[in-house]
Structure formats: structure tokens, C-alpha cells
Amino acid sequence: MWFSKKMMFFIIFWFMASVGAHSLPPKSYEFVVKEASYTRLCRTKNILTVNGQFPGPTISVHKGETIYVDVYNKGRYNITLHWHGVKEPNNPWPDGPEYITQCPIQPGGKFRQKVVFSTEEGTLWWHAHSDWSRATVYGAIIVYPRRNYPFPKPHAQIPIIFGEWWKSDVRKVYTEFLQSGGSPNNSDAITINGQPGDLYPCSKSGTFKVNVDKGKTYLLRMVNAAMNLFLFVSVSNHKLTLVGTDGSYTRQLTRNYIVIAPGQTMDVLLHANQKPNHYYMAARAYSSGLAVPFDNTTATAIIQYSGKCNITSSPSPSLPDLPYYNDTDAAFKFYSSIRGLPEKFPHIVPPNYSTNIVTTLSINTFPCRKGQTCDGPNTTRLASSMNNISFVNPSIDILEAYYYHINGVFGWRFPSFPPLMFNFTADYLPLELEIPRRGTEVKVLRFGARVQVVFQGTNLVAGIDHPMHLHGFSFYVVGYGKGNFNEKMHTQDFNLIDPPLVNTVAVPKNGWAAVRFTATNPGVWFMHCHLDRHLSWGMETVFIVKNGKRSNQTLLPPPPDMPPC
Ligand SMILES: *[C@@H]1O[C@H](CO)[C@@H](O)[C@H](O)[C@H]1NC(C)=O
Ligand SMILES: *[C@@H]1O[C@H](CO)[C@@H](O)[C@H](O)[C@H]1NC(C)=O
Ligand SMILES: *[C@@H]1O[C@H](CO)[C@@H](O)[C@H](O)[C@H]1NC(C)=O
Ligand SMILES: *[C@@H]1O[C@H](CO)[C@@H](O)[C@H](O)[C@H]1NC(C)=O
Ligand SMILES: *[C@@H]1O[C@H](CO)[C@@H](O)[C@H](O)[C@H]1NC(C)=O
Ligand SMILES: *[C@@H]1O[C@H](CO)[C@@H](O)[C@H](O)[C@H]1NC(C)=O
Ligand SMILES: *[C@@H]1O[C@H](CO)[C@@H](O)[C@H](O)[C@H]1NC(C)=O
Ligand SMILES: *[C@@H]1O[C@H](CO)[C@@H](O)[C@H](O)[C@H]1NC(C)=O
Ligand SMILES: *[C@@H]1O[C@H](CO)[C@@H](O)[C@H](O)[C@H]1NC(C)=O
Ligand SMILES: *[C@@H]1O[C@H](CO)[C@@H](O)[C@H](O)[C@H]1NC(C)=O
Ligand SMILES: [Cu+2]
Numbered sequence: 001m002w003f004s005k006k007m008m009f010f011i012i013f014w015f016m017a018s019v020g021a022h023s024l025p026p027k028s029y030e031f032v033v034k035e036a037s038y039t040r041l042c043r044t045k046n047i048l049t050v051n052g053q054f055p056g057p058t059i060s061v062h063k064g065e066t067i068y069v070d071v072y073n074k075g076r077y078n079i080t081l082h083w084h085g086v087k088e089p090n091n092p093w094p095d096g097p098e099y100i101t102q103c104p105i106q107p108g109g110k111f112r113q114k115v116v117f118s119t120e121e122g123t124l125w126w127h128a129h130s131d132w133s134r135a136t137v138y139g140a141i142i143v144y145p146r147r148n149y150p151f152p153k154p155h156a157q158i159p160i161i162f163g164e165w166w167k168s169d170v171r172k173v174y175t176e177f178l179q180s181g182g183s184p185n186n187s188d189a190i191t192i193n194g195q196p197g198d199l200y201p202c203s204k205s206g207t208f209k210v211n212v213d214k215g216k217t218y219l220l221r222m223v224n225a226a227m228n229l230f231l232f233v234s235v236s237n238h239k240l241t242l243v244g245t246d247g248s249y250t251r252q253l254t255r256n257y258i259v260i261a262p263g264q265t266m267d268v269l270l271h272a273n274q275k276p277n278h279y280y281m282a283a284r285a286y287s288s289g290l291a292v293p294f295d296n297t298t299a300t301a302i303i304q305y306s307g308k309c310n311i312t313s314s315p316s317p318s319l320p321d322l323p324y325y326n327d328t329d330a331a332f333k334f335y336s337s338i339r340g341l342p343e344k345f346p347h348i349v350p351p352n353y354s355t356n357i358v359t360t361l362s363i364n365t366f367p368c369r370k371g372q373t374c375d376g377p378n379t380t381r382l383a384s385s386m387n388n389i390s391f392v393n394p395s396i397d398i399l400e401a402y403y404y405h406i407n408g409v410f411g412w413r414f415p416s417f418p419p420l421m422f423n424f425t426a427d428y429l430p431l432e433l434e435i436p437r438r439g440t441e442v443k444v445l446r447f448g449a450r451v452q453v454v455f456q457g458t459n460l461v462a463g464i465d466h467p468m469h470l471h472g473f474s475f476y477v478v479g480y481g482k483g484n485f486n487e488k489m490h491t492q493d494f495n496l497i498d499p500p501l502v503n504t505v506a507v508p509k510n511g512w513a514a515v516r517f518t519a520t521n522p523g524v525w526f527m528h529c530h531l532d533r534h535l536s537w538g539m540e541t542v543f544i545v546k547n548g549k550r551s552n553q554t555l556l557p558p559p560p561d562m563p564p565c
Contacts, residue, residue, distance in 0.1 A: 026065070026066045026067050026068055027061070027065070027067045027068075028067065028068040028069070028070060029057070029059060029067065029068070029069045029070070030051075030069075030070050030072070031050045031051065031056075031057070031069050031070065031071045031072070031081065032050065032051050032052075032072045032074050033048065033049070033050055033071065033072065033073050033074060033075050033079050033081075033105075033128075033137065034048075034049060034051075034052065034074040034075055035047065035048055035049070035075060035076075036049045036052040036053075036054070038054055038194075039202075040165050040167075040189065040191075040195075040196065040202075040203070040206075041165065041167055041188055041189055041196065041200055041201060041202060041203065042201050042202035043167050045167075045168075045169065047135075047136040047170075048075055048077075048079075048128075048133055048136050048137050049136060049137065050137060050139065053139075054136055054194050055138055055139050055140070055161050055163070055193060055194050055225070056126070056137060056138060056139030057139050058139055058140045058141070058142060058159055059115075059126065059139065059140070059141045059142070060141075060142045060144065061117055061141070061142070061143055061144070062143070062144050062145075062146055063117060063119075063120070063121045063143055063144070063145055063146050064117055064118065064146070065117050066114065066115065066116045066117065067114075067115050067117075068112055068113065068114055068115070069081070069112070069113045069115060070110065070111075070112050070113075071105060071110065071111050071112075071113055072109075072110050073105040073106065073107055073108065073109050073110070074107075074108075075107060076107055077107065077131075077133070077171070078098070078104030078105065078106055078107070078130055078131075079104060079105050079128055079130055079133055079137070080096045080097065080098045080102060080104050080105060080128065080129045080130045081096050081113065081126060081127070081128055081129065081137070082095060082096030082097060082126065082127055082128070082129035082471075083095070083096065083113075083115050083124070083126050083141070084124055084125050084126060084127060084141075084263065084469075084503070085120060085124035085125070085141075085246055085247045085265070085474070085503045086115055086116070086117060086120060086124060086141070087116075087118055087119065087120065087472055087473060087474070087521060088115070088116055088472065088521075088523075089116060089118050089521055090521065090522055090523065090552070090553070090554065090555055090556045091114065091116060091523070091555075091556045092399055092471075092472060092523035092524050092525060092555070093399065093556070093558045093559055093562065094111075094113035094114050094115065094559070095471055095472065095523075095525075095526075096113075096129040097129045097471065097526045098129055098130035098131075098393070098397075099393040099394055099395070099396070099397050099398070100393075100397055100398050100399065100524065100526045100542060101397055101398070101399040101523075101524055101526070102397050102399065102400075102562060102563055103396060103397055103400075103562075103563050103564060103565040104130050104563060105563045106563065109563055110561070111561055111562070111563050112559065112561055114559065117143055119345070119474075120143050120247035120248075120474075121143050121144075121145055121244075121247060121248070121249070122143060122221075122244040122245075122246070122247040122248060122249065122265070122267050123140065123141070123142060123143070123159075123221040123222070123223060123244065123247065123265040123266075123267055124140075124141040124143060124246070124247045124265060125138060125139065125140050125141055125161070125223045125225065125265060126138065126139055126141055127139075127225060131171070131174055132170050132171065132173070132174040132227065132532060132536075133170075134225070134227070134532070135163070135164065135166070135170040135227055136163075136170065138161065138163070138223075138225040139161070140159040140161055140221060140223055142157070142159070142221060143247060149243075150243070150249050150341060150343075150344050151243050151252065151269065152217065154217050154218055154219035154269065155213070155216035155217055155218060156216075156218050156219070157218070157219040157221060158210055158218060158219070158220055158221065159193070159221045159223065160192060160193065160220050160221065160222045160223070160281075160301070161192070161193055161194075161222075161223045161225050162190065162191065162192060162222070162223065162224045162225060162226050162231055162233075162260070162283055162299070163190070163191040163194065163225045163226055164187035164189070164190060164191065164226045164227050164228065164229060164295065165187055165188060165189040165190075165191050165196060166185070166187050166188055167188045168185070173185050174536070177375075177533070177536075178536060180373075180374065180375040181366075181368065181372075181374035181375050181376045181380065181381030181382055182374070182375025182376055182382065183292070183293055183375075183382065183533065184228070184533050186293055186294060186295040187226075187227070187228075187229075187295045188295070188297075189203075189295070189297055189299065190226065190229065190231070190283055190284070190285070190295060190297060190298070190299035191299055192208050192281070192283060192299050192300070192301040193208045193301070194208075195207055195208045195299075195301070196297075196299050196300075197298075197299050197300030197301060197302075198300060199297070199298055199299075199300055200297065200299075207300065207301060207302055208301040208302070209301065209302045209303075209304050210281070210301065210302070210303050210304065211304050211306060212270075212272040212303060212304065212305055212306065213272060213305070213306050213307075214272050214273070214274075214276050214305055214306075214307070215272065215273070216272050217269055217270070217271050217272070218269070218270045218272065219243075219267060219268070219269060220240075220267075220268045220269075220270055221265070221267055222258075222260060222265060222266045222267070222268055223264075223265045224260040224261060224262050224263065224264050224265075225262070226262050227262065227531075227532040227533075228262065228294070228531050228532055228533050229262065229285045229286075229287070229294065229295060230259060230260070230261045230262070230285065230286040230287065230331065230465060230467070230506070231259070231260050231283045231284065231285060231286060232257050232258075232259055232283070232284055232285075232286050232322040232323050232330075232331075233257060233258050233259075233260060233281065233282070233283045233322075234256055234257035234258070234281070234282060234320040234321065234322055235270065235279055235280070235281045235282075235303055235320055236279045236280050236282075236317060236318050236319060236320035237274045237279055237320075238270060238271070238272075238273075238274060238279065238303070239254050239255065239256060239271075240254070240255060240256070240257070240258055240268045240269070240270060241253065241254045241268060241269040241270075241271075242254075242255070242258060242266055242267070242268055242338065243267050243268070243269055244265075244266070244267035245264060245265060245266050245267065245338065245500060245502055246264060246265055246474065246501070246502040246503045246504060247265070247474070247503070248340065248341075248345075248474060248500070248501040248502065249267075249340075249341040249344050249345075250338055250339060250340060250341055250500055251338075251339040251340070251341055251498070252269075253337055253338060253339075255334060255337075256320075256321065257320075257321075257322055257323060257330075257334070258334060259286055259323075259330070259331045259334045259335065259506075261465070261467035261504060261506045261530065262467050262504075262530040262531055262532070263467050263469045263503075263504035263530030264467065264502070264504045264506070270303070272303075272305065274305075275305075276305035276306070276307050276308065277305055277317075278302050278303065278304045278305070278317045279302070279303040279317050279318075279320075280300045280301070280302060280303075280317040280318065280319050280320060281300065281301040281302070281303060281320075282298055282299065282300050282319055282320050282322060283298070283299045283300075284296075284297075284298045284299075284322050284325065285325055286323070286325060286326075286327070286330075286331050286465075287325055287326060287464075288326050288328045288331075288463075288464055288465055288509040289462045289463065289464035289509070290462055290463070291462065292462050292464055294325075296325060298319070300319075302317060328465070328508060328509050331465070331506070331508075332480060332506075332508050332511075335480065335506055336480050338477075338500045339495075339498045339499070339500060340476070340498045340499055340500045340501050341498070342497070342498050347476075347498070347501065348518070349476045349478070349496045349497075349499060349516060350450035350451075350452070350476075350516045350517070350518055351496060352450065353450050353451060353452035353516065354446075354449050354450045354451075355416075355445060355446070355449045355450070355451045355452070355519075356416065356451075356452045356454075357416045357417075357443065357451070357452065357453045357454070358416070358417050358418060358453075358454045358456060358485065359386045359387045359415075359418070359453065359454070359455060359456065359541075360385070360386065360387055360388065360418045360424060360456050360457075360458050361384075361385075361386060361455055361456065361457050361458065361466045361468070361507060361529065361539060362384060362385050362386075362388070362436070362458040362460040362461070362539075363382065363383075363384050363460055363461040363462050363464070363534075363537075364382070364383040364384055364385050364390060364434050364435060364436045364460060364461060364537075364538075365377060365378075365380035365381060365382060365383060365434045365435065365461060366380060366381040366383050366435060366436075367380060367381075367435070368380060368381060377461065380434075382461070382537060383436060383537045383538055384436075384529070384534045384537040384538050384539040385436035385538055385539060386414075386539055386540065386541050387414065387415045387417070387418055387419060387541075388415075388418065388419050388420070388436045388437060389414065389415075389436060389437060389438070389439045389441055389538075389541070390436040390437070390438050390439070390537065390538030390539075391439070391440065391441075391538045391539070391540045391541060392438050392439060392440050392538070393440070394409045394410055394440050395565070396409055396565045397565070398410050398440075398442065398524050398542055398544075399523070399524040400558075400562070400565075402524055402544060403555070403558065409440070410440045410441065410442055410542070411439060411440060411441045411442070412441070412442060412444060413441050414441040414442055414443040414541050414542075415441075416443070418456070420433070423484065424456050424457070424458040424459065424484050424510075425457070425458065425459050425463065425482075425483050425484055425510040425511070426459060427459065429458075429459060429460055433460060434460050434461055436538070438538070441541065442524075442541065442542040442543065442544050443541060443542070443543050443544070444543075444544045444546065445519040445543055445544070445545045445546065446519065446546055447519060447520065447522060447545060447546050447547060447548035447549075447553055448518065448519060448520060448548060449518070449519040450516070450518055450519075451516065451517055451518070451519055452514060452515070452516050453475075453514070453515050453516075454485050454512055454513075454514045455468050455505070455507040455512060455513050455514075455515075456484065456485050456507075456512045457507050457508065457509060457510055457511055457512065458510075459510050463509045463510040464509050465506055465507060465508055465509045466506075466507045466529045466531065466534065466539065467504050467505070467506050467507075467529065467530040467531065468504065468505050468507055468513070468527065468528070468529055468530070469503060469504040469527070469528060469529075469530045470503060470504075470517075470525065470526075470527045470543075471503075471525040471526045471527070472521045472523060472525035472543075472545075473503065473517050473519075473521060473525065474501045474502060474503050474517070475501070475502065475503070475505070475515040475516060475517035476499040476500070476501055476515060476516050476517065477499050477500050477502060477505050477513060477514070477515050478494040478495055478496060478499050478514050478515065478516055479491075479493060479494045479495065479512075479513070479514040480508060480511065480512070480513050480514075481508075481511055481512050481513075482508060482510065482511040483510065483511060483512075484512070485512040485514070490512075490514070494514065504530055519543075519545045520545075520548070520553070521545055522545045522546060522547045522548065522553060522554060522555045523544075523545055523555050524542060524543075524544050525542065525543045525544075525545065526540065526542055527540065527541055527542065527543060528540030528541075
């Protein structure tokens with residue numbers, strides 16, 4: 001041996017210190033998609049799960065880490081998995097949306113998905129991204145900071161994942177509403193970590209409990225994994241302090257309730273500063289659409305203080321106050337109070353745009369085909385669209401078609417502006433405006449473009465809020481408003497100082513939201529409404545971000561085991 005023990009020791013020490021924990025071999029997870037039997041609401045059924053768990057396993061990483069997830073499909077149906085809010089720099093291949101960035105993993109198949117964390121810090125989640133499998137195939141992702149939180153370290157951290165439960169087979173609900181053209185059946189329960197809580201039959205023993213010590217502070221990492229419901233959430237006698245959303249920190253915002261849209265995450269501090277007792281956390285729908293059916297039940301969990309409680313004074317916990325189910329003002333008072341935390345990270349809000357996109361978000365109808373019966377309004381088929389295009393999934397994925405130059409899979413002409421200008425939010429709109437066209441059109445963005453997207457809700461068929469989600473990016477929400485967006489009037493009020501940095505924006509009913517981002521992630525990125533019925537009806541499009549000039553601004557090649565079509 002030509003070098004001494006001392007030197008060896010030094011080399012090892014140098015190696016450990018210089019490369020740090022982040023260069024240890026990447027963690028890998030094994031995700032086996034398979035059916036498992038669960039009992040809820042007095043009924044046992046098989047649901048699709050990961051590793052038999054519901055909700056699925058939590059992924060925990062530190063900021064900047066890379067992991068691999070080996071996904072095995074041991075179920076009977078095609079599946080894909082998506083890492084919601086993870087930007088996957090230059091690498092859309094493992095992103096997951098079916099027929100957008102990959103073909104599904106077929107029964108018996110396997111796909112090793114590389115998940116690269118970069119700027120995200122906070123709570124994200126993963127879920128299935130094919131048909132309606134995500135109703136039960138989902139779990140939390142926790143991204144810990146390398147050092148400190150921008151708030152005192154919480155005593156404990158508790159994932160709180162909201163979901164929806166159907167007594168019947170979700171697959172049947174899905175095929176049934178697509179066939180009938182009507183609305184999907186409502187879910188039968190809202191769930192908190194897979195449990196509806198004791199207001200539902202046969203659910204008392206499973207109710208999710210958070211055990212707390214008086215005087216301590218808890219970080220509730222909330223995820224709304226519900227298929228079709230915005231939720232109001234609150235805890236009786238306690239205030240909730242928002243400190244982050246969608247994997248970015250926010251200024252502290254203390255309120256009696258929060259509102260969380262499907263696709264969003266909210267990091268919330270709960271100070272256990274009340275009399276030792278048990279208290280309800282409750283979650284109920286926020287649903288603003290006129291005559292739009294929804295699950296109007298209430299899910300509960302219990303916040304249980306340790307030690308002696310004076311239970312005699314309140315044998316069962318009291319329900320917290322929640323805003324009325326259609327209180328749009330309550331929802332948007334909360335949303336428009338959220339501010340980003342530019343001190344924590346260098347926020348670079350594009351001060352202007354080089355690419356401007358204004359897109360309508362509409363519920364639509366198609367005439368019923370001859371010889372069929374249709375359950376939509378006036379015996380039509382319900383649909384939805386962006387800029388009057390109801391998106392049709394291609395039969396091979398857009399990413400491969402783009403990468404291998406396969407023509408005829410998609411068109412390049414997603415319109416940058418509504419093809420027809422009308423009073424989008426008028427009370428009455430002519431019926432002939434309701435019928436969209438079908439298409440598979442993408443929008444191309446130059447690398448480095450400063451992009452502004454204005455989402456304009458319309459009152460066609462039924463005005464309602466839309467949680468719009470973009471893959472591959474976080475964007476700044478620079479403004480919200482009621483009615484029609486007016487560039488001259490509204491741009492001057494944009495918040496370019498400390499807007500929240502999110503991946504899902506709630507667009508108000510008969511209103512608009514404006515977002516900005518810089519297109520520095522080359523690839524194929526899905527953008528869609530995270531209400532799954534709207535997604536199934538066509539409220540989506542795709543951005544293709546071109547390569548930049550440098551080698552690290554270039555779309556990476558596909559992994560060797562991309563699932564075949
Ligand atoms: C949906 O609801 C309708 C009407 O209540 C019922 O007939 C049908 O069986 C339900 N479908 C599923 C899959 O539960
Ligand atoms: C929903 O439930 C609330 C009570 O929790 C009730 O006041 C309201 O009328 C219900 N709304 C609908 C549309 O059923
Ligand atoms: C428990 O609560 C009841 C009703 O509020 C009160 O009368 C009683 O004094 C309390 N007991 C203790 C030990 O605090
Ligand atoms: C909410 O619904 C109630 C009926 O349940 C209705 O009277 C009220 O006008 C609605 N509010 C809004 C803001 O739509
Ligand atoms: C737009 O913003 C960029 C910085 O992102 C700046 O270089 C440019 O001068 C601005 N253009 C105008 C017209 O303000
Ligand atoms: C249904 O048809 C009637 C009569 O043509 C019309 O007044 C009504 O607005 C239609 N409703 C919808 C939702 O299309
Ligand atoms: C659009 O319709 C809304 C709702 O009826 C109305 O308040 C507004 O004045 C209309 N705007 C225009 C420009 O006509
Ligand atoms: C959407 O396109 C269809 C077919 O081209 C047209 O009939 C309809 O008026 C358009 N609607 C809107 C709102 O642009
Ligand atoms: C890309 O490479 C350039 C130098 O070639 C470097 O300055 C930049 O930080 C790199 N960007 C990323 C995201 O790694
Ligand atoms: C499963 O995926 C394959 C490959 O895209 C496709 O050919 C097949 O039709 C899909 N099966 C179902 C039931 O959708
Ligand atoms: Cu929507």
C-alpha cells in the first residue's frame with residue numbers, strides 16, 4: 001500500500017465532505033400496482049393500490065435529491081404514474097400522463113421512473129395519470145429543506161391527504177359517464193388519509209386521529225387528491241397558518257379555514273394551544289356551479305390532545321364552521337391573500353411577456369349521435385374545452401411523436417387567443433356557442449420565452465371554478481379577477497413582487513387568473529384542469545418547449561425501458 005492509513009482516512013473524509021449526502025447512490029422505491037381489498041361505508045371492495053397500501057406510500061427526500069421508482073403493473077389494466085409538481089428538468093420521459101409523455105404500462109409491464117427534484121421544497125404528491133385510477137392510486141411526497149424552514153421547526157409533520165370514495169367500482173363510474181354523456185355519479189364520501197370519519201356509517205373506528213401535545217406546533221402537509229372536489233377545511237377552535245403551497249413557501253397566512261383545489265398542496269401549521277380536548281378537523285366541498293351535482297357530505301378527522309381531557313364537557317367534538325358550499329367570495333378571499341416568499345428563494349417573476357396566451361375554459365355539449373340516448377343537458381353529451389378545442393388523446397404519445405418526428409399524431413396549432421370573442425361570463429349565451437371542435441393541438445414555446453397565460457372561465461353550459469395544472473413548471477399567479485379579463489385594465493394591478501409560486505391555479509367561476517413563467521424546461525408538458533371529469537371531457541392542452549443552445553438546455557434521450565404502445 002503506497003499511501004498511509006492517515007492519508008486514506010483523509011481521502012475518505014475529503015470524499016464524504018466534498019460530495020456530501022446528496023451523492024450517495026440514489027434511493028430507489030418499489031411500487032407494485034395491484035388490487036387490494038378495503039372496507040369503507042359498510043362495504044368491502046377491491047381497489048387499485050400501490051403495494052396494497054391506501055393511501056399509497058409516502059416518498060421522503062431532501063431538496064435536490066434524485067430517486068428511482070420501479071413501477072410494476074401487477075393489476076389488470078393499463079396504468080401510468082405521475083410525480084405531481086416535480087419539474088423533472090430536461091426529462092419529461094418519466095412524467096407520466098398517458099398518451100402525452102408515454103404509453104401506459106400494460107399489465108405485467110415494468111417502468112423504472114427517474115424522479116429528479118430540483119427547486120421544489122415542501123409538499124408534493126404522486127398519482128396515477130391514466131383513466132380514473134388516481135381515485136385510489138396516490139400518495140404524498142415530502143421534500144425536506146437541506147437546512148432550515150423559514151419558520152420554527154415544527155414538533156411533528158403529518159401528511160393529510162384528502163380523497164373521494166365511491167361505494168361502487170370507480171372504473172364503472174368512469175366508463176358509465178363517458179358512455180352516457182352525462183355527469184359522473186357523485187362520490188359517496190370524502191376521505192382524510194383514506195378514512196371518511198365518524199359522520200359516515202361504519203366509519204367511526206377508522207377515523208384518522210392526530211395526537212398532539214399542548215403547546216406544540218404541528219406541520220400538516222395537506223394534499224387534495226379528490227377527483228372532482230374543491231374543499232373547505234378547518235379545525236374547531238383552532239386557527240390554521242398557511243406557510244407553503246405546491247412545494248414553495250408562502251408568507252404566513254392565518255385563517256379560520258383554508259380552501260384547497262384538486263391538485264394543490266397546502267403546508268399548514270397547527271398550534272396546539274387550546275384546552276386539552278378532542279377537536280374535529282372537517283372537510284366539505286366548495287362547489288359553485290349552478291345545478292352541478294356534487295358530493296355534499298362532510299369528512300372528519302380528530303385532533304386529540306394528550307393527557308387528561310375534560311371529555312365530560314364535550315363528549316363528542318363540535319364541528320368547526322366552514323363557509324357555505326357555494327361561497328366563491330370566501331374561496332377567493334383566501335386564494336388572493338396568498339403571497340410568495342421572495343426572501344427565501346430568488347424569485348424571478350417575468351416583468352413582462354414575450355409570449356401571451358389567453359385561453360377560455362368552457363364546459364360544452366356535443367349533439368347526441370343518432371340512435372343513442374345521451375344524459376347531458378337537453379339530451380346532449382357533456383364535453384369541455386380550452387379555446388374551443390376539446391382535446392382528444394392520440395393513440396401514441398406526443399413526446400415520442402415529437403422526439404422521433406412521427407407525423408400525423410398531433411397538430412401544432414393550439415390557438416393563442418379565443419377563436420371567437422364574446423361576453424365569456426354573460427348570464428345567457430347562445431346555444432350554438434356550446435359546441436366545440438375536437439382536436440389534438442399543441443402550443444410550441446421557444447426556450448427561454450417569458451410566458452403569460454390568462455385562463456378565462458366562461459359561463460357556457462355552467463360556469464364553475466377550474467384548478468389548472470401545468471406539468472414541468474411552477475408558475476407565478478400574478479392576478480385573479482371576476483368577469484372578463486381586460487389587459488389594459490388588469491395588467492397594472494398584477495402582483496410582480498411576491499406572487500405565489502404554484503403548479504395549480506384555481507380559476508374563479510366566471511372569472512380569470514393570470515400566470516407567468518419562463519420556459520426553461522425543454523420537453524413536452526401537459527396542462528389540464530385537475531377536476532377529473534373536465535379532464536376526461538377534454539379541458540387540456542400540451543406545451544412543447546424547444547431546446548435551448550446549451551447542452552444542459554436540451555431534451556434528454558428516453559430511458560431504455562419506455563413502455564411500448
Ligand atoms: C350511478 O348512479 C345511477 C343512478 O343512481 C345508478 O343507476 C348506477 O348504477 C350508478 N353507477 C355506478 C357505477 O355506481
Ligand atoms: C349541502 O349541505 C348543506 C348542509 O351541510 C346544505 O345547507 C346545502 O343546501 C346542501 N347543498 C346542496 C346543493 O345539496
Ligand atoms: C369540565 O367541564 C365542565 C363543563 O364545562 C365543568 O363544569 C367542570 O368543572 C370541568 N372539570 C374540570 C376538572 O375542569
Ligand atoms: C348559494 O346557494 C344558495 C342556495 O343554496 C343561493 O340562495 C345563493 O344565491 C347561492 N350563492 C351564490 C353566491 O351563488
Ligand atoms: C422585459 O423584461 C426583460 C427581463 O426579463 C428585460 O430585459 C426587457 O427589457 C423587458 N422589456 C420591456 C419592453 O420592458
Ligand atoms: C335546453 O334547450 C332549451 C330549449 O331549446 C334551452 O332554452 C336551454 O337553454 C337548453 N339548455 C341547455 C343547458 O343547453
Ligand atoms: C357581460 O355579462 C355580464 C353578466 O351578465 C355583465 O355584467 C357585463 O356587463 C357584460 N359585459 C359586457 C361587456 O357586455
Ligand atoms: C367552436 O367551434 C365550433 C365549430 O367550429 C363553432 O360552431 C362554435 O361556434 C365555436 N364556439 C366558440 C365559443 O368559439
Ligand atoms: C448550464 O450550464 C451553464 C454553463 O454551461 C451553467 O452556467 C448553468 O448554471 C447550467 N444550468 C443548469 C440548470 O445546470
Ligand atoms: C393499453 O395500452 C395499449 C398500448 O397503448 C393499448 O394498445 C391498449 O388498447 C390499452 N388497453 C386499454 C384497455 O385501454
Ligand atoms: Cu375544470
